[in-house]
Amino acid sequence: MRALGLLCLAFFAPLTLLFAAEPANTATNLITISTAHTSLSFGVGPDGRLYHAGYGASEAAASLEKTPPREIEFYPPSGDGFILEPALQAIHSDGNTSTDLIFEKQTSTSVEPDVKVTRVELHDPFYPFFVTLCFKAYQEADVIEQWTEIRHDENRPVTLGRFASSALLAPKTPAYWLTQLHGDWADEAQWIEERLTPGIKVLDSKIGVRAHQFRTPSFLIALDQQAQEENGTVIGGSLEWSGSFQFAFEIDQKSRLRALCGINPFGSEYHLLPQQTFTTPGMLWTWSDRGKGQVSRNFHRWARRYGLRDGGKPRPVLLNNWEATGFNFDEARIVALFDGARVLGAETFLLDDGWFGNRHPRNDDKAGLGDWQVNTNKLPHGLSYLADEAKKRGVNFGIWLEPEMVNPASDLFEQHPEWAIGQKHREPILGRNQRVLDLSRPEVREFTWKVIQDTLTPNPGISYVKWDCNCYVTQPGSTWLGPNEQSHLLIDYQHSLYEIMGRFATNYPQVMSMLCSGGAGRLDYGALKYFHSFWPSDNTDPARRVFIQWGFSHFFPPSSMATHVTRMGDRPIKFTLDVAMSGALGLDLDVRKLTPQERKQIADAVALYKTEIRDLVTQGDLYRLESPYAGPRAALDLVSPDRSRAVLFIYQLKEGPNSPIRLQGLDRRKTYRLREVNLSPGETSNPGAQDRTVPGEFLSSDGLLVPLAGSYRSAVIQLTAE
Ligand code: GLA
Numbered sequence: 001m002r003a004l005g006l007l008c009l010a011f012f013a014p015l016t017l018l019f020a021a022e023p024a025n026t027a028t029n030l031i032t033i034s035t036a037h038t039s040l041s042f043g044v045g046p047d048g049r050l051y052h053a054g055y056g057a058s059e060a061a062a063s064l065e066k067t068p069p070r071e072i073e074f075y076p077p078s079g080d081g082f083i084l085e086p087a088l089q090a091i092h093s094d095g096n097t098s099t100d101l102i103f104e105k106q107t108s109t110s111v112e113p114d115v116k117v118t119r120v121e122l123h124d125p126f127y128p129f130f131v132t133l134c135f136k137a138y139q140e141a142d143v144i145e146q147w148t149e150i151r152h153d154e155n156r157p158v159t160l161g162r163f164a165s166s167a168l169l170a171p172k173t174p175a176y177w178l179t180q181l182h183g184d185w186a187d188e189a190q191w192i193e194e195r196l197t198p199g200i201k202v203l204d205s206k207i208g209v210r211a212h213q214f215r216t217p218s219f220l221i222a223l224d225q226q227a228q229e230e231n232g233t234v235i236g237g238s239l240e241w242s243g244s245f246q247f248a249f250e251i252d253q254k255s256r257l258r259a260l261c262g263i264n265p266f267g268s269e270y271h272l273l274p275q276q277t278f279t280t281p282g283m284l285w286t287w288s289d290r291g292k293g294q295v296s297r298n299f300h301r302w303a304r305r306y307g308l309r310d311g312g313k314p315r316p317v318l319l320n321n322w323e324a325t326g327f328n329f330d331e332a333r334i335v336a337l338f339d340g341a342r343v344l345g346a347e348t349f350l351l352d353d354g355w356f357g358n359r360h361p362r363n364d365d366k367a368g369l370g371d372w373q374v375n376t377n378k379l380p381h382g383l384s385y386l387a388d389e390a391k392k393r394g395v396n397f398g399i400w401l402e403p404e405m406v407n408p409a410s411d412l413f414e415q416h417p418e419w420a421i422g423q424k425h426r427e428p429i430l431g432r433n434q435r436v437l438d439l440s441r442p443e444v445r446e447f448t449w450k451v452i453q454d455t456l457t458p459n460p461g462i463s464y465v466k467w468d469c470n471c472y473v474t475q476p477g478s479t480w481l482g483p484n485e486q487s488h489l490l491i492d493y494q495h496s497l498y499e500i501m502g503r504f505a506t507n508y509p510q511v512m513s514m515l516c517s518g519g520a521g522r523l524d525y526g527a528l529k530y531f532h533s534f535w536p537s538d539n540t541d542p543a544r545r546v547f548i549q550w551g552f553s554h555f556f557p558p559s560s561m562a563t564h565v566t567r568m569g570d571r572p573i574k575f576t577l578d579v580a581m582s583g584a585l586g587l588d589l590d591v592r593k594l595t596p597q598e599r600k601q602i603a604d605a606v607a608l609y610k611t612e613i614r615d616l617v618t619q620g621d622l623y624r625l626e627s628p629y630a631g632p633r634a635a636l637d638l639v640s641p642d643r644s645r646a647v648l649f650i651y652q653l654k655e656g657p658n659s660p661i662r663l664q665g666l667d668r669r670k671t672y673r674l675r676e677v678n679l680s681p682g683e684t685s686n687p688g689a690q691d692r693t694v695p696g697e698f699l700s701s702d703g704l705l706v707p708l709a710g711s712y713r714s715a716v717i718q719l720t721a722e
Contacts, residue, residue: 033135035142038287042074048102050074052169085250087167093156114139128153141302144285150278157271165262166283176257179220181551186539188520189551204246208473208490210522217245217524218555227292236295240526241281243494269487300557307525314618315584319346323566324590327354330378340591341395345606348396348464360409366433369405370412372451387461398464403451405434423477431471439496441480469517501530533562533584541569542579559618564588571712574680577605578714582649585609623664632656639665646719652708660703666696672719689717
């Protein structure tokens with residue numbers, strides 16, 4: 001809790017000075033949060049409460065029912081007449097379990113030309129208990145970010161049992177289809193779509209320090225029909241929170257759907273002190289009547305501008321040693337890999353796990369976490385020496401960290417066993433032989449920050465950090481928090497984590513970073529704003545990566561996905577390269593194990609990527625053309641903002657009939673020159689994609705026939721407007 005109030009104050013103090021109070025629109029009684037093409041409306045009912053009016057296209061007229069039913073209350077509190085799943089549940093200081101929320105005022109201001117913040121203040125008519133609904137409307141991206149601030153002036157703590165970030169009502173329709181990205185370690189982002197039925201469907205996680213192991217805190221709701229790529233109404237939601245989350249989708253007796261989204265209230269009762277503010281994480285919403293493709297492009301545009309570190313900047317081509325060496329390396333082996341990085345054209349070498357720990361050397365995953373001193377046996381000359389050696393070969397140097405964790409076999413744990421999260425009187429449960437450090441404890445926060453400082457400041461040659469998190473919380477107990485605050489642990493942990501990640505991003509602006517959690521175990525816009533990219537999966541078999549990247553592309557832009565070439569799955573190198581080139585290309589290879597022909601093939605692909613493809617990955621609009629779930633192949637294209645250039649990727653996964661692929665996003669009035677690139681040595685260009693010009697209209701309507709014989713064949717085709 002300690003960090004919580006301070007954080008909110010620091011963030012909002014400058015803004016409040018700019019706000020101007022406004023009543024709800026007096027003609028319609030509506031408050032409207034608008035973006036370029038969408039609006040979310042709600043209004044004050046005759047009873048003073050706030051009611052939902054509509055979410056959809058800007059031009060669609062929204063209106064408030066004369067006597068709105070309680071079921072459509074905009075942010076429903078429990079205990080005073082609302083009978084469905086509530087957004088808010090509070091036990092007041094006198095034990096009263098009900099809250100009522102009455103509209104007081106709204107204020108709004110433009111914080112940037114493209115961004116408007118609206119704050120809608122509500123209060124309980126009896127208790128000095130206040131809720132502010134906050135909205136940040138990103139005009140061009142058509143994204144609305146919603147969060148809630150809760151505070152009170154009662155004379156003792158108020159216990160919060162529920163605290164949704166948002167409780168959106170979907171436009172009413174006969175059918176609602178929910179899509180989630182479900183998964184597991186090495187099998188992330190499985191596409192699951194189902195029709196919702198009356199009652200509550202809950203998607204959640206209860207594992208604390210990373211939002212999920214099994215699902216991403218993002219979803220789609222398609223109205224009327226299953227989500228289509230380029231048509232139909234689809235709402236996208238994504239929670240900015242890396243801890244336990246809950247999405248509760250409730251269809252009520254009148255077939256209305258409400259999505260309650262926020263921190264998982266399970267095990268997280270919060271005792272809020274007077275004058276402190278509980279700020280929920282932001283919930284991102286976007287709405288599209290052009291299918292889920294537009295939902296994705298909205299999220300991507302938003303992320304490039306606001307949701308990622310340096311969102312518009314190209315990501316370096318990395319060469320990571322994890323697949324090549326695991327923990328088994330020494331200085332000579334690493335320096336030899338730098339040469340390999342240079343030969344292949346990688347820009348940054350990323351030294352993965354295993355470089356630290358002396359009394360408890362990190363030679364496997366059983367020891368060393370917490371002891372962040374360079375292992376002097378493996379790396380006698382230290383990290384700066386490695387960074388310099390890399391630099392001599394024209395390669396930058398990066399490093400792996402997992403600063404939130406401790407192995408019981410470590411100096412740190414021997415000195416501070418009380419710093420690990422765990423339950424009194426219970427046998428500690430380890431995950432990957434490690435435990436999570438208790439970031440609610442101030443010394444642990446300082447220690448974690450110092451790990452980062454002591455690694456980066458004396459070694460200014462380090463230009464990249466991969467921040468990992470390989471264990472989650474199954475015993476949420478803290479020796480720091482009091483008996484009454486134990487249920488605060490997982491919330492306080494996240495706030496401390498973000499504070500440290502924020503310090504890292506602010507103090508080391510030149511150091512780029514990757515968010516990793518045993519693959520994509522922590523993947524959400526709460527953490528991503530401090531990172532340049534994320535690690536989608538420890539499974540780098542391109543046959544599986546096609547599906548994983550497909551799923552994540554619904555919410556996260558291609559440039560944020562670290563897509564590496566490895567030998568996992570033993571697929572054709574061309575197929576592996578083609579799959580990796582549609583994201584932030586990287587390599588995880590030991591160049592010495594490659595034949596000269598393979599080296600050349602990879603080096604040529606890296607050079608092509610850097611000069612011809614990377615800018616489209618960084619700035620282009622993504623169109624998913626054929627789903628790997630729907631047929632024997634997958635296809636997507638990336639189109640430059642001015643639509644003068646595009647690149648088409650086709651991945652044949654199984655034998656199957658060939659049909660033309662209709663491209664999207666092109667300028668139909670233009671003619672494009674086609675050129676197949678990244679051909680394997682000796683391979684001739686596909687007859688469908690030989691150097692020729694084709695009208696954009698034809699490519700979009702009739703499509704392009706690119707026959708690929710057999711599974712794990714692929715094609716990359718460049719299009720340039722004449
Ligand atoms: C996790 C990551 C891997 C690698 C290992 C190192 O599993 O996902 O990429 O960094 O940790 O231990």
